[in-house]
Amino acid sequence: xxxxxxxxxxxxxxxxxxxxxxxxxxxxxxxxxxxxxxxxxxxxxxxxxxxxxxxxxxxxxxxxxxxxxxxxxxxxxxxxxxx
Amino acid sequence: xxxxxxxxxxxxxxxxxxxxxxxxxxxxxxxxxxxxxxxxxxxxxxxxxxxxxxxxxxxxxxxxxxxxxxxxxxxxxxxxxxxxxxxxxxxxxxxxxxxxxxxxxxxxxxxxxxxxxxxxxxxxxxxxxxxxxxxxxxxxxxxxxxxxxxxxxxxxxxxxxxxxxxxxxxxxxxxxxxxxxxxxxxxxxxxxx
Numbered sequence: 001x002x003x004x005x006x007x008x009x010x011x012x013x014x015x016x017x018x019x020x021x022x023x024x025x026x027x028x029x030x031x032x033x034x035x036x037x038x039x040x041x042x043x044x045x046x047x048x049x050x051x052x053x054x055x056x057x058x059x060x061x062x063x064x065x066x067x068x069x070x071x072x073x074x075x076x077x078x079x080x081x082x083x
Numbered sequence: 084x085x086x087x088x089x090x091x092x093x094x095x096x097x098x099x100x101x102x103x104x105x106x107x108x109x110x111x112x113x114x115x116x117x118x119x120x121x122x123x124x125x126x127x128x129x130x131x132x133x134x135x136x137x138x139x140x141x142x143x144x145x146x147x148x149x150x151x152x153x154x155x156x157x158x159x160x161x162x163x164x165x166x167x168x169x170x171x172x173x174x175x176x177x178x179x180x181x182x183x184x185x186x187x188x189x190x191x192x193x194x195x196x197x198x199x200x201x202x203x204x205x206x207x208x209x210x211x212x213x214x215x216x217x218x219x220x221x222x223x224x225x226x227x228x229x230x231x232x233x234x235x236x237x238x239x240x241x242x243x244x245x246x247x248x249x250x251x252x253x254x255x256x257x258x259x260x261x262x263x264x265x266x267x268x269x270x271x272x273x274x275x276x
Contacts, residue, residue, distance in 0.1 A: 010153060051203070054210035056232035065207070068200035 006030035006043055006075040026075065040079050044070065096133045099123050104144050108182035112193045116140070141198045149205045152176060156212040166226070169216050170238070170267045173209065177242065178259045185246045210235045226274050238270055
């Protein structure tokens with residue numbers, strides 16, 4: 001099963017992919033309007049917001065959780081190792 | 084085509100994960116890796132041949148839990164599932180993993196930070212699907228206009244309270260199976276207009 005390299009979401013149907021392109025490695029939520037993949041900072045902000053909205057957590061805690069999960073994802077593994 | 088040795092290696096790895104899961108569920112996260120090795124029928128060294136560290140083993144266990152959750156809920160967002168269907172699905176997963184989940188919520192502070200964050204991330208996945216369903220039902224006017232994170236936290240609060248006080252609510256049998264219906268119907272009554 002294909003999984004988004006930037007957020008880990010399972011991608012099963014066409015609508016999960018940006019612009020319906022099933023060749024892409026990332027999902028529709030991790031894509032910018034022009035179809036390219038979001039940057040690390042954009043993804044981090046998005047994931048932090050997602051955690052805050054879904055559970056009501058404090059922003060700094062949500063950010064730590066977001067970064068921790070991003071560390072494991074193919075899109076961000078190397079980026080975080082450099083920091 | 085996998086070699087016999089490779090299959091054996093994967094089987095041993097899975098055996099260690101399954102054994103660790105059971106031991107952590109029954110004894111908590113302070114159980115030693117030596118204990119896990121003994122129960123799994125492998126040497127202590129074998130455990131660390133398969134897992135870089137204790138952290139690594141814990142992450143694998145929580146990771147497997149996460150995958151199970153993600154697949155259970157992923158289909159629900161787009162389908163015509165109701166809040167009731169969601170609560171049933173959530174309860175089912177928790178019932179299947181009651182002892183382990185109770186350990187997780189009781190002993191979370193004993194776990195490495197990274198593993199705690201994985202747990203929190205899991206909860207966000209569940210919360211997100213819950214919130215999609217709730218938002219839809221708020222739009223159709225069936226559910227009260229309450230911030231979705233508060234509804235999620237209320238549901239979780241109820242479940243965790245019953246789990247934490249299992250010895251009072253259900254000393255001799257699993258607590259969630261016994262109260263699933265009541266919890267679900269009460270929650271739905273509270274949130275429905």
